[in-house]
Structures are given as structure tokens and as C-alpha cells.
Amino acid sequence: MADLTATLPESATTADRLAEARRQTEASARLRRWQLLSPALIIIGIFGLFPLTITLIYSFLTPGTYGGVTWKFSTDAYVQFLFDRDIFDDTLQFSGTYLSIYGRSIGLAFGATVGALIIGFPTAYFIASKPLEQRNLWLFLITLPFWVNLLVRTYAILLIIRDEGIINIGLMNMGAIDRPIGMLYTDYAVFAGLIYSYLPFMVLPLYASLEKLDFRLVEAAYDLYASRFQVLRHVIIPMAKPGIVAGCILVFIPGLGAYITPELLGGGKELMIGNLIALQFSGSRNWPFGSAAALILMVVVMASLIIYVRYSGKEGNGHG
Amino acid sequence: MVQQAQTAATASGAAQDPADNVMVHAERVTKTFGQGAGKITALDAVSVDIRKNEFFTLLGPSGCGKTTLLRLIAGFDLPDEGQILLDGQEIGHLPPYKRPVNTVFQSYALFPHMSVARNIGFGLEMQGRPKAEIKEAVERMLALVQMEHLADRRTDQLSGGQQQRVALARALAPRPKVLLLDEPLSALDLKLRKEMQIELKRLQEETGITFVFVTHDQEEALTMSDRIAVMQSGAILQVGAPKEIYNNPARRFVADFIGDINILEGDLSDNGAKVILPGGTKIGALLSEGAARKGRASVAIRPENMGLTAPDASDAALKGRVTNIVYFGAGHNVHIALDGGGEVLVRRAQTDAQVGRQVGISVPDAVQVLVD
Structure with missing residues (x-):
């Protein structure tokens, strides 16, 4: 106590001394909390903010002939995103090519999110309604795909749905079809692949919130004349909302930037943002444009998140 | 003493009520849980008549089957054998949302994502009643349980006694034929519990709704009830007015259990x-x-x-x-x-x-x- 209050004048009252001591104790507690946080902050700084800064700088430079950048300021990368520059007279003409790739990506990621929610919700409810000792087994089964690399799993889908794959061969042998159905390299293939890849990210948070659901509330709703559908709509879904929000974010964001799935199942023909960015750093050798595309993706994600959180915050009466 | 002898003789004669005075009629209702060696008979051929507009209490130690009987009337569980008639109609196999019966749960089970007013109006809302009617009913219920000032609160901001009142109002709002109460006072402290006992009795008299109250607290049962059914091991041992049950217990268990x-x-x-x-x-x-x-x-x-x-x-x-x-x-x-x-x-x-x-x-x- 004496050390802590040493800075106070002799005339300070006991209450003043106590307040000063409390203030200093709180300050040191705050410092200790920041110390706990520091490893994470250092990692985020080195591997997150630093590369992000480089990306931001590169996006305002000029592309080098063999990749890389030359240190000359230019906003060409952002102009190129929306306009085509005429080779002869340098005039700008609006071009929707890249916008449409973003639109497609958002559409596919959104579709995959809705799909994963529709499939994941009954699954999570099923697991949450099982006896406690059985739930771990089901959760284990849900996480099982993570044991195999995503690339290998996506390749497996490719082998199954290609023209000479199990489905087409099987259907042809049964005589159901004459020619293979062209499933690979379509939007549907990418869509299905995205759902498959990110389904566990939907199921796990949904399960976490459904598991906490007080089943007596469901009984109370039944008792108050709510049919099964009304119980789902007025009690179960509102109570599971935190899980639904978390699951949707966890599927939508990685889905939007997906690379492997559209690369393998879309065959490079059906480009998504991830492939576009990768292409700029490899084949096209346009690093500034790749950087700009990546930053635009980030802004899109952040903007949609902010809008979503604002909207759902108002809607859900802040229930948590 | 002669009169006492007569009441004692009719103490367990619940089946003698004329049919048009009976709200709930249970006949040889049996319910078992589990299978094989772990099979438990929660109710063993229980018959009881609960009269219209009465405050009826199912009293017994835990595991005696009183809550099971309540859940069978509510429809959360279905009987293995026997019949349950509500106001003359067989309801034994209807789902809960098709029975004109509401429950006050031991845990209250208020919807945490809804305001007090919406909780109270929930039953009417689910029945698809017009908005104006729901609003009016909610206001009447809020007044009945003296909670007008808290209509817009969230339920998790209420004290135990206030939650209790909301749960009551919510179950009474659709005007059920029978209100089922599953040990609703057990979570309250002694003083509040005594207040609510009197409050419950007042509500029952004011609304004219048949109350079926489950408790293991004999004093609570004696205080509020018009009639009490004492249960043990899945059977009803004695049905009678509190005074009969207290002064003229028919069975050793009843005598021992009460006082x-x-x-x-x-x-x-x-x-x-x-x-x-x-x-x-x-x-x-x-x-x-x-x-x-x-x-x-x-x-x-x-x-x-x-x-x-x-x-x-x-x-x-x-x-x-x-x-x-x-x-x-x-x-x-x-x-x-x-x-x-x-x-x-x-x-x-x-x-x-x-x-x-x-x-x-x-x-x-x-x-x-x-x-x-």
C-alpha cells in the first residue's frame, strides 16, 4: 500500500489513498491482460498486417515485365478492374468482366451458405437431440473429413462426377442414360464442392447453439398451441440464431475466396475470385492487379459483414 | 362425529361425481418408462375425476407419478393404457397443441427472446387470433397478475416471483379449460411462496378455470386446494378435501406423509x-x-x-x-x-x-x- 500511494501528498485522506491504490491495481491488471494478448498481437502484426500493407502498396504500383513490380505509382490496377483500356487510343471503356467474376463468386458462396444451412440445420438438431454419450461420436464423424487434405477430397469428387466417373458409368450400365451427363466443370459442380467442403463449419456452430437449447421451451411452445412448424419458426430458430450467424459467416467468407474447389471442379473455365487473384500472380504476371483484386475482395467481405451484423443486431433484440 | 364418519366413508369415492360436473376424467391410466429390467411403472391403472372449477392438487413424494399424470393430461406423454377425457371428450392421444389445456412449468420456461407481453400473447398468437384481441387479452392478463409496468421487459430481467407471474399469465391468456401447474412455487423463497399460494387461489377463483396443481409440499396442498389426491408409487391412495385428508387419513402412508x-x-x-x-x-x-x-x-x-x-x-x-x-x-x-x-x-x-x-x-x- 505504502509503495502504491507514494505519489500522493501527505495531506491525502484515507479515501483518496484507497482510490489511488485501486486505480493503480486496476492499471497493473490491465497491463497484465495486454501481456497475455501480446503473442497473438505479434503474430497478427507480422503475418497479417505487414503482408496486408505490402499488398496495399503493390496495388498502387506498376507491374514488372516478368512479374513483381516496378516502383512507379499507378492506379491502373483499380481502373483495370472496371474498365478496358483501348490499345490504340488509350480511351477507357467500361467492362464488366471482373465484376461478373465477383458477382458469380458472391452468388456461389451465398448459394453454398444457404445450401449448407439447409443441410446442416437438421443434422445439428439431430446430433443435439441425441443422448450425451452418443453426441461425441456424431461430432467426430462430422469432423472426420478434416483428417484428409481438402485437395485430395476435392479430387475424389472430381473422380466421382467426371464423365468416366462412378455416377455416369453406373447410370449408363443401368441403362438410365446413353451419354454421360456433363457434371464436371459446371457451376453446379463448384456449388456442390463448396457445400461439401464447408458443411462442417456450418454444423459445428449450429450444434453448439442447439445443444444449449432448453427443450422445455419447445414443450412450452407446443403447450401454447404452436404446431411443429411454428415451434421451429418462433422458438428453435430464434434461439439458434447466434449459431446460424456464426455458421453462415464461417461458410460464406472462405467460400467467397475459395481456390481449390473452383480450380478443380470448375476447371478454370468457371473462375472465382480466388482463381482470378492466383492467376494474376502466376500466368498474367500482374501483381498490382492481383493485389487490388485481393483488397477489393477484403473490402467486400468486411462491408457485407458490417451490414449483416448491423442488420441482425437490430432484428434479434441483442439476444445472446 | 357422525358427520365426520360420513365424510370419511366418501373420502376416496371420487368416481361418484355426476358426469357433467367432471372436467378431467382419467380411467385406468397406465404409463411405463423404459424396457425390460429397467422398466418403471410411473402410473398403475390410475382413475380420478377432477371437477369443474376446482383447485385440485396431486400430492406425493418425488417419483410417485404425480408429474407423469400431469404430463399425460397436457399431452407431453401418451398413456400406454386407459383413457383421459377432458370435458367429456377423449383427448388421450391428441398432441399438446390440440388440447385446450395449458401448463405452468416448474422452470417457468419463458421464451428468453421475447418480451413479457409477447410471452403472454404467444398462445393466442399461435392460435391465429386477431392482433386486437391478443393485445386486449395481454393487457387483461398483465393487470390480473399486476405486471402492467413490465410489459416490455425481457423475461431474463425479471425476478423469480415476476417470472412466475408471467408464466401464469401466459398459461391463462388462451383461457384453457384446465390449467396445469407443475410445482411452480418450488423455486421461490418461503415468504414469496406463501404470497403466491394465496395469489394462485385468488386467480383460480377469479378466472373460474380448473387448476390441477402438482406438489410434494403438504402444507402448500392443504392451503390452496379444494381437493387433494395423495399419490404414492404410481397410485392414488386417497382423494378428499384438505380437512378430510388431514383429519381422516384413510391410509397409513397418507397419515404419515401429511403432518x-x-x-x-x-x-x-x-x-x-x-x-x-x-x-x-x-x-x-x-x-x-x-x-x-x-x-x-x-x-x-x-x-x-x-x-x-x-x-x-x-x-x-x-x-x-x-x-x-x-x-x-x-x-x-x-x-x-x-x-x-x-x-x-x-x-x-x-x-x-x-x-x-x-x-x-x-x-x-x-x-x-x-x-x-
């Missing part, structure tokens, strides 16, 4: 009209339904129905020595070791008895004979 009671072993005589107490005094016997008319018999006498006299007084039916006197505020518990063996408890507001003294004990003119 303090002295049970003495005597011999029946005069074809069951009289009973000879240990020590030789012969007094009137009130026979419960199904009791034998001769042989050994257990009789039950409440401690407050016994008096202390001099050992040689003419009304000293029993004699013994005072072993202990315990003061409990409203009176004294006088423990007496009987001369012939055994011990009785006598409860007096005032007493000049002293430990170690020889005393006589007076008993009522007629006493209840128990069936095991």
Missing part, C-alpha cells in the same frame, strides 16, 4: 364400531374404505387432537411419562413414552407438563382406522 401423527396399534371390537387402545380404553372407530371389521388395527390421532390430563383422570385414555418438551414458537411438542411401550407426541399451545412426570392423555371420541 405429524401418532399411530397406535389397537384391537377392533363391536364389529368394527369400536377400537380398544393399548391400555384397554374403548373408543369409537372410523373405518376407512377397505378396512377389516375385526382384528388388529392401526389408528391415527393428530398430536393437536390429544390432551394432557392427570394420570388418574377419567378421560385419560392413555398413560405415560413425559420424556421431552420442545418449544417451537406457536406451541409445545410434548413427547411421552407410553406405559405399555411406544411413544406419542402431544401438541399443546400452553402446557404445565414437566419432563419425567407421569401424565394421562385424552383422545377424541372416535379415531381413524388406517389401511396399510
Whole structure:
């Protein structure tokens, strides 16, 4: 106590001394909390903010002939995103090519999110309604795909749905079809692949919130004349909302930037943002444009998140 | 005493009510849980009639089947055998949302994501009633449970007693034919519980709705009920008004479960009209339904129905020595070791008895004979 209050004048009252001591104790507690946080902050700084800064700088430079950048300021990368520059007279003409790739990506990621929610919700409810000792087994089964690399799993889908794959061969042998159905390299293939890849990210948070659901509330709703559908709509879904929000974010964001799935199942023909960015750093050798595309993706994600959180915050009466 | 004998005779005669006065009629309802060796019979061929507009209590220790019976009436569980009629209509196999019956849950089960007002209006909303009607009903219910000022609160911002009132209002709002209450007061502290007991009784009288109340608290049951059914091991042992149940318990379990009671072993005589107490005094016997008319018999006498006299007084039916006197505020518990063996408890507001003294004990003119 004496050390802590040493800075106070002799005339300070006991209450003043106590307040000063409390203030200093709180300050040191705050410092200790920041110390706990520091490893994470250092990692985020080195591997997150630093590369992000480089990306931001590169996006305002000029592309080098063999990749890389030359240190000359230019906003060409952002102009190129929306306009085509005429080779002869340098005039700008609006071009929707890249916008449409973003639109497609958002559409596919959104579709995959809705799909994963529709499939994941009954699954999570099923697991949450099982006896406690059985739930771990089901959760284990849900996480099982993570044991195999995503690339290998996506390749497996490719082998199954290609023209000479199990489905087409099987259907042809049964005589159901004459020619293979062209499933690979379509939007549907990418869509299905995205759902498959990110389904566990939907199921796990949904399960976490459904598991906490007080089943007596469901009984109370039944008792108050709510049919099964009304119980789902007025009690179960509102109570599971935190899980639904978390699951949707966890599927939508990685889905939007997906690379492997559209690369393998879309065959490079059906480009998504991830492939576009990768292409700029490899084949096209346009690093500034790749950087700009990546930053635009980030802004899109952040903007949609902010809008979503604002909207759902108002809607859900802040229930948590 | 004659009148008492008559009430005792009809104590378990619940099945005699005329049909148009019966709200809930359960007939030989059986419910088992589990299978094979772990099979538990929660209800064993239980029959009971609950009258219109009465406050009916199912009283018994945990595991006696009282909550199971309530859940069968609500529709959360379906009976294995037997029938449940509500106001003359078979409802035993309808889902809960098709029964005009509402429940107040032990945990209240209020919807945490809805305001107090929306909770109360939920039943009417689900029935698809017009908005204006719901609004009016919610306001009436809020006034009924004196919660008008908290209509827009979230339910997790309420105290236990307030949640209790919301749960009541929510269950009463759709005007059910029967309100089921599953130990709703058990989470409240003693003072609040006493208040709510009176409040519940007032609500029942004001709304005219049949209340079926489940509790293991005998005092609660005696305070509020029009009639009580005492349950044990999946069976109803006795149905009757609180006074009948208290003063004329038909079964040993009922006598034991409710309050303090002295049970003495005597011999029946005069074809069951009289009973000879240990020590030789012969007094009137009130026979419960199904009791034998001769042989050994257990009789039950409440401690407050016994008096202390001099050992040689003419009304000293029993004699013994005072072993202990315990003061409990409203009176004294006088423990007496009987001369012939055994011990009785006598409860007096005032007493000049002293430990170690020889005393006589007076008993009522007629006493209840128990069936095991």
C-alpha cells in the first residue's frame, strides 16, 4: 500500500489513498491482460498486417515485365478492374468482366451458405437431440473429413462426377442414360464442392447453439398451441440464431475466396475470385492487379459483414 | 362425529361425481418408462375425476407419478393404457397443441427472446387470433397478475416471483379449460411462496378455470386446494378435501406423509364400531374404505387432537411419562413414552407438563382406522 500511494501528498485522506491504490491495481491488471494478448498481437502484426500493407502498396504500383513490380505509382490496377483500356487510343471503356467474376463468386458462396444451412440445420438438431454419450461420436464423424487434405477430397469428387466417373458409368450400365451427363466443370459442380467442403463449419456452430437449447421451451411452445412448424419458426430458430450467424459467416467468407474447389471442379473455365487473384500472380504476371483484386475482395467481405451484423443486431433484440 | 364418519366413508369415492360436473376424467391410466429390467411403472391403472372449477392438487413424494399424470393430461406423454377425457371428450392421444389445456412449468420456461407481453400473447398468437384481441387479452392478463409496468421487459430481467407471474399469465391468456401447474412455487423463497399460494387461489377463483396443481409440499396442498389426491408409487391412495385428508387419513402412508401423527396399534371390537387402545380404553372407530371389521388395527390421532390430563383422570385414555418438551414458537411438542411401550407426541399451545412426570392423555371420541 505504502509503495502504491507514494505519489500522493501527505495531506491525502484515507479515501483518496484507497482510490489511488485501486486505480493503480486496476492499471497493473490491465497491463497484465495486454501481456497475455501480446503473442497473438505479434503474430497478427507480422503475418497479417505487414503482408496486408505490402499488398496495399503493390496495388498502387506498376507491374514488372516478368512479374513483381516496378516502383512507379499507378492506379491502373483499380481502373483495370472496371474498365478496358483501348490499345490504340488509350480511351477507357467500361467492362464488366471482373465484376461478373465477383458477382458469380458472391452468388456461389451465398448459394453454398444457404445450401449448407439447409443441410446442416437438421443434422445439428439431430446430433443435439441425441443422448450425451452418443453426441461425441456424431461430432467426430462430422469432423472426420478434416483428417484428409481438402485437395485430395476435392479430387475424389472430381473422380466421382467426371464423365468416366462412378455416377455416369453406373447410370449408363443401368441403362438410365446413353451419354454421360456433363457434371464436371459446371457451376453446379463448384456449388456442390463448396457445400461439401464447408458443411462442417456450418454444423459445428449450429450444434453448439442447439445443444444449449432448453427443450422445455419447445414443450412450452407446443403447450401454447404452436404446431411443429411454428415451434421451429418462433422458438428453435430464434434461439439458434447466434449459431446460424456464426455458421453462415464461417461458410460464406472462405467460400467467397475459395481456390481449390473452383480450380478443380470448375476447371478454370468457371473462375472465382480466388482463381482470378492466383492467376494474376502466376500466368498474367500482374501483381498490382492481383493485389487490388485481393483488397477489393477484403473490402467486400468486411462491408457485407458490417451490414449483416448491423442488420441482425437490430432484428434479434441483442439476444445472446 | 357422525358427520365426520360420513365424510370419511366418501373420502376416496371420487368416481361418484355426476358426469357433467367432471372436467378431467382419467380411467385406468397406465404409463411405463423404459424396457425390460429397467422398466418403471410411473402410473398403475390410475382413475380420478377432477371437477369443474376446482383447485385440485396431486400430492406425493418425488417419483410417485404425480408429474407423469400431469404430463399425460397436457399431452407431453401418451398413456400406454386407459383413457383421459377432458370435458367429456377423449383427448388421450391428441398432441399438446390440440388440447385446450395449458401448463405452468416448474422452470417457468419463458421464451428468453421475447418480451413479457409477447410471452403472454404467444398462445393466442399461435392460435391465429386477431392482433386486437391478443393485445386486449395481454393487457387483461398483465393487470390480473399486476405486471402492467413490465410489459416490455425481457423475461431474463425479471425476478423469480415476476417470472412466475408471467408464466401464469401466459398459461391463462388462451383461457384453457384446465390449467396445469407443475410445482411452480418450488423455486421461490418461503415468504414469496406463501404470497403466491394465496395469489394462485385468488386467480383460480377469479378466472373460474380448473387448476390441477402438482406438489410434494403438504402444507402448500392443504392451503390452496379444494381437493387433494395423495399419490404414492404410481397410485392414488386417497382423494378428499384438505380437512378430510388431514383429519381422516384413510391410509397409513397418507397419515404419515401429511403432518405429524401418532399411530397406535389397537384391537377392533363391536364389529368394527369400536377400537380398544393399548391400555384397554374403548373408543369409537372410523373405518376407512377397505378396512377389516375385526382384528388388529392401526389408528391415527393428530398430536393437536390429544390432551394432557392427570394420570388418574377419567378421560385419560392413555398413560405415560413425559420424556421431552420442545418449544417451537406457536406451541409445545410434548413427547411421552407410553406405559405399555411406544411413544406419542402431544401438541399443546400452553402446557404445565414437566419432563419425567407421569401424565394421562385424552383422545377424541372416535379415531381413524388406517389401511396399510
